[in-house]
Amino acid sequence: MMVPRLAPKAMATKLVRVLRLQHPDYHYLKKVFQYTRELMEVGPAPPRKRLPALLTEAELVAFYDAVWTAQQLTHVIMLKLLLVTGLRNAELVQLRLADVDVHSGHLRIVQGKGHKDREVLFPLSVRGELAQYVERQWGQGATYLFESKRHRPYSTRRLRQLVAQYARAAGIEKRVYPPSLPPSVHHPSHQARHYQSQVTAPQWPYGRAQSCRVSGVSIVGCGGGI
16 A cells, blocks of 8 residues: 655755754755665656747748848748658758759758658759759759858758747747658648648748748748749
8 A cells, every 4th residue: 555645845844854963064964865865766757848839820921031031042042841751950051062952852861860861852942942052052063952151051050040040030029940841741741730721921032922831830832933
C-alpha cells in the first residue's frame, strides 16, 4: 500500500529535526540534497515544449511583403524553399549547388535526419527563379546554395534571425521563427493537416501576384510566386 505523500513543508520539518544536530551551513545542505537526488535518481523535469504561434493570414501577407520590399534575392529564395519543401533548418542551409537539380525539380539532402540521404521535390512555381539563382551562384564561385559574403554557408541561427527580422519589419508582435512558418501542402506529409483558404499574395521579385492557397500560414500554389 502506498504511503500518502507528505506536503513539502511537513517533510522539511521532519528533516530539520535530523539535520539540526549537524549544525549545517548552506554548502553542507546543498551537498546533502545533491546526494539525496542522486541516490533517489531524481532529476529535473524536462522543459515544457511550447507550440509555435502560427501567423494569421494578414500577418502572413505582411511578412511576405516585408521580404519582397527588402529586395534580397538570397533571402527570397531561401524562405521560399523553406516554405514549399518542408526542409529542416539545418538541411536548408547545408544545401550545395551540386545538390540542386532544377531540371527534375529535386533537392538532394545529404546526411539529413537520421543521417540518411534523401531527395525532396520542389514545385514548378519556383523552378525558374531557382535556376537563375543557381546560375548566379555558380558564376560567383559558390559551393553552397546560400552563402555569406565570406563564402561560408548560412547558419541555422542566421536563418532564424532573418525570419525574426522580417517579422519585425512586417509589424508582427508575436515571436516568429521558422516553426511558425509550417511547410506548405506541396510537402505530402502536411497535406492532410493544414488549413487551406484563398488569399492574394503580394508580388515577389521575379514573379507575379496570383490567387494562392494558404496552408496554415504558408502561401502555396502561386505560379511564379511562392
